[in-house]
Amino acid sequence: MATNRTFTMIKPDAVENGHTGAILEKINAAGFRIVAMKKTQMTKNDAETFYAIHSERPFFGELVEFMTRGPIVAAILEKDNAVEDFRTLIGATNPAEAAEGTIRKLYATSVGENAVHGSDSDENAAIEGNFHFSGREMF
Ligand code: ABT
Ligand code: MG
Secondary structure (H helix, E strand, C coil), X not given: CCCCEEEEEECHHHHHCCCHHHHHHHHHHCCCEEEEEEEECCCHHHHHHXXXXXXXXXXXXXXXXXXXXXXXXXXXXXXXXXXXXXXXXXXXXXXXXXXXXXXXXXXXXXXXXCCEEECCCXXXXXXXXXXXXXXXXXX
């Protein structure tokens, strides 16, 4: 059964470029409720753990470097069909392939620096949300 929750990060590039507010407005306007949210910075160990599934990929080192270079905004979001609808809202991994109006089309600069994360399954949404937040931070 779908859990109706997903996990997102506004990545260092989008935070640096001042897009946090605009991205949160898009998330709100699309009907997501914020369950938990904070500004934080991932350590190298955090990023290596979070992206462990990509550890054998050639871009892993750059990915960890990028995700740790500045603060992110992490959040748990709630809505019917949250995982799929949020992936639709953010658009394709590569912004050059992202649909008009999507967050990545508007704010991402490259496949490596693509502005936002969205969980790819209900199972990963729960794992990723629990990685960043304790139960006491979820409302
Ligand atoms: P994430 O939301 O970050 O998981 O992106 P998405 O699920 O859309 O894309 P995946 B395939 O999970 O990519 C994970 C991160 O790896 C980066 N990446 C990916 C590259 O830098 N080069 C590549 O060739 C590919 C395929 C993009 C994702 N980003 N970050 N940060
Ligand atoms: Mg992914």
